[in-house]
Amino acid sequence: MIKYIFFDIDNTLFPTSEFAQLARKNAIRAMIELGLQFNADELYTKLLKIIERLGSNSDQHFNELLRELKVQRPERFIAAAVAAYHNTKTSILPYPEVPRVLLALREHGYKLYVATNGNTIKQWDKLIRLGIALYFEDVFVSEEIGKEKSKEFFDKVLSNLKIKPNECVMIGDKEDKDIVPAKATGMHAIKRGNNGINDFSDLLDILKKL
Amino acid sequence: MIKYIFFDIDNTLFPTSEFAQLARKNAIRAMIELGLQFNADELYTKLLKIIERLGSNSDQHFNELLRELKVQRPERFIAAAVAAYHNTKTSILPYPEVPRVLLALREHGYKLYVATNGNTIKQWDKLIRLGIALYFEDVFVSEEIGKEKSKEFFDKVLSNLKIKPNECVMIGDKEDKDIVPAKATGMHAIKRGNNGINDFSDLLDILKKL
Structure with missing residues (x-):
């Protein structure tokens, strides 16, 4: 019987990729609004x-963009881009x-956890802004655990919690980072998105059948 | 005759100190909401x-607070504090x-500028978020000019713009950083706040009399 549910965050609890795309487009619109004379699509x-x-976690994306465009006194555009990006x-x-x-x-007695790759503070920031941080018993982030999601990651988390893998289910959008390593540990796994479920509304029913 | 008006930003165009105080209090409320077991006033x-x-420009205020309190796994509280602080x-x-x-x-033909101490991107960020960035011909920040507001700062700015000090007025809240150095350069100066004006509504009339 399932007692413990582990959720991935990005593209599992919220549409990360959609917001990231919108944030970048809004950043570009803000620079143009402030007078940057380039085409939005090209930017x-x-x-x-x-x-x-540079990798998605760098904070130098806009600095580098303006450097490549040889924009003099780029600070106003960096400020506009970063403000619009963060607002989104x-x-x-x-x-x-x-x-x-x-x-x-929770009302049905399940204990909820988060299992996610990334920077600990950034992943907490997402849960807080999503308004769901208090639903989880604990949050396990690869940075804190010392390894990305893998059989070893899940073995360590389950051993810390002193719980058995067959009482656990991992829910995430990535076959290689969520589904395969959770199953290797002996946990159940449910995929969100392509070839999985597109909505959690039936999750209670699905869990009862595991 | 006055043609050029220079504005300070902080506590001149918006109530910086009020927002800073609110931001810090909101950050503390957010940490307590997430389970930090300390008294708000003490925090x-x-x-x-x-x-x-550490100085007001450090980004380690909350990290240091949680370190002093010996809080284990402080990332969730740092994330909550920083999110609430930035939201404010x-x-x-x-x-x-x-x-x-x-x-x-502007409609009366005055050319508007900003003259401010601080980090160039941070000062631009404020103008953008205040929704007034486009009103200014240019923005002069101490970081870019290479010195804090002083006679030398204003001499350099006026020389760059090729304008005469007696056609200029500096408007700011600080006697030592705004009023005294602007006057030393030969500019007019108007103080906002204590012993000055508390509202810019009569500024057009005041400028005509200078």
């Missing part, structure tokens, strides 16, 4: 290449059914 | 001491008459 394409090169990223909303389902799961 | 007093010690600081509003007065000054 977006350049920005995506920079993000790929700090207005994230969960998938609409998520808060209701998390509450129902 | 606020400790925080003010840390800000005084990014919701700054100008003194209510400011946008209307800036627009009227």
